Amino acid sequence: MNPASPPMLALRGVRKRYGAVTALAGVSLTAHRGEIHALCGENGAGKSTLMKIVSGIVQPDAGELRLNGRALRLDGPAHAMRQGIGLVHQEIALCEDATVAENMFMAEVGRRGRPWMDYRDLKRRAAQVLARLSPDIDPGRRVSQLSLSQQQLVEIAKALTLDCQVLILDEPTAALTGQESSALFRVLHGLKARGMAIVYISHRMAEIFEHCDRATVLRDGRDVFSAPLAGTTADELVRCMVGRDLTQYFPPKADGIDDSGTPLLEVDGLCDRQDRVGGVSFALRRGEILGIAGLMGAGRTELAETVCGLRPARRGAVRLRGRPLRVRGYRDALRGGLAYLSEDRKAAGVFLDLSIAQNVAAMALQRVSSRWGWLRRSAEAEMARDLGRRLKLKSDGVHVCAACLSGGNQQKVAIAKLLATQPSVLLMDEPTRGVDVGAKSEIHHLLRDLARQGMGIVVISSELPEIIGLCDRALVVREGRIAGELSGPAMTEEALLRLASGFTKEESA
Structure with a gap:
């Protein structure tokens, strides 16, 4: 890392609003060549919105983006990829009916000016990339046949096929085993040594302090902290993230369980x-x-x-x-x-296209229905508001679509849906x-x-x-x-x- 040279990635005064909601209020961030830079913050702090702007998915309302000292305006995700910016999403976005190799090189479709793809070459190249992460994944298998952790590794391998200058990873180890995570970090440190700038989003403090060089913290759409991690403690970072001390991260356990x-x-x-x-x-x-x-x-x-x-x-x-x-x-x-919360909230936890109230009531319709079987929307909304208060759900009301919520608040909706069944x-x-x-x-x-x-x-x-x-x-x-x-x-x-x-x-x- 050479702080004297222009940052590989520099954001200045980035702003973004969605209606009355301010997602980003003038955020600045720099990531240098040969650096793993942690981006921290609570769900809803603005991390995902900022990275969507960097990767061309979302256009900012104001602010400046520079890549290697050069001002850049991105027209979309494909443009960002051509500029050398790769993003690994937290939510898996693979084509389940396609093979691993086809997913990894999807961006090449239509680029070569010929009407067919060399599938044997795709499988060979995919196997070379996967060998660094998880050699047991068959490039010829359909993605639908893979486990959740294997799909996450394919998402990461897909990004590694790009000629990146900046690689953004959003909670990449959330679905990985310890062994898979170790393999990923070996790859990331190798990319760092080759001069890549890596922006690493994670809630896991141990990972951040073990593998990252610097950290920027967002809170309520603003950057409130940016410094090398060598002189920072985990408690300081958490205080910056939540704006308060978490005096007791885990609640006291029961004095004793009656087993009589x-x-x-x-x-x-x-x-x-x-x-x-x-x-x-x-x-x-x-x-x-x-x-x-x-x-x-x-x-x-x-x-x-x-x-x-x-x-x-x-x-x-x-x-x-x-x-x-x-x-x-x-x-x-x-x-x-008995109620069960799935590990995959996107596929089996919440109905993303329904409102918070509709989600909460989905498995307890008898509680919000009249004696004649009609659904009482007022009772549905009140039940959602009550459970939302218990879970400290952050939203603009119970009629907001679940897809508009941060990942953490979607998880709270999934839990509220279970609690509604009593x-x-x-x-x-x-x-x-x-x-x-x-x-x-x-x-x-x-x-x-x-x-x-x-x-x-x-x-x-x-x-x-x-x-x-x-x-x-x-x-x-x-x-x-x-x-x-x-x-x-x-x-x-x-x-x-x-x-x-x-x-x-x-x-x-």
Whole structure:
């Protein structure tokens, strides 16, 4: 990094309004050649809008953009790519019916002046790029056949095929395993050494401080902090992001869970038909937050889906309050008092084209319908307002389209939709994925409040600090089975990882 040379990317006084809402109020940012620059802020702070302007998706109302010292006005995303600006979106935007290789080189279609593509060459070039990130992904497979984390890696590989001067990554590790994240960072440090300017958007403090050189913080559409990370602490960065101290990031745990009575939820010998879940048994007490940890692909999501009927069970039993619960589908689970939050909020969490109120009421229409079956819009709106207040949802009203909300607020709408069903048990799959540090803390406190009111909560998370800080106990899943249980002081990152990987202390000696 050479601060004396012109910044590779420079933004000055960038402004953007959407109607009465000010998304950006004069933001400035510089990213130098050979630098990984963190862009931080709560959901709704303006990060995504700023990066959409840099990548040509959105036009600013005012301000200046310079690339390598040269003033630039972008006509669209294709123009930005030609100028050497690449963007990896937080939300996956691949063509599911096309192959991995076709998605990676989609930008080349129509460029070569000939009516066909050399698919053998595409696969060869795609394999070369993927070898640096995830060599087990077949360039010839359709994207629809890939897992969420593999699709995220294809999005990143797609950007690496461009001849970038500036690479922007928006929450790239949100769906990745630790091993996949490590591979990504090796690639990013290699690109940094070659002189690329990388803008890295993340809510994960550990990643930012380990891999980034400088940070800029946005709050309420303004840049409120910009400095090298070497002289900055995580607490200072968080204070700048939220405008206040988060004195207790995780809420205090329960003093003790009463295990004398009948468990709220019992799962006994549960197996699914695809053999991804093999004979799992566990119990959940009233007022308890139970963590489910494990490596990506270990069967955590499949377990939750089998419990709530989204995945057919081959054998096993589920009991709620001591009574057998026959779950033939998700509707039976909801009627019994089990609600499930998917890890993929875009595909299965919220209806993006519906309003907040319509989303919240979608699974609880009986609560907002008249005795003759008519939908009462006023009751729908009031229920959404009430749950929105509990979740500290930030919006311009409950009739706003969900697609207009930030990722963190969309997640809160997805949670509100579940709470509207008045469940006894919540199964939460990655409940804070892609959510900023302030909203994470709010969700953590909400889950603990629900537990204190007698609800039982299962939290599946890839973030081990979240499992340790939030949950009363943790079960570790490995290859579709329970590898062990930890609680209290024994619940450490090392112990969780050893159980998840099957690596014992004796083997490491």
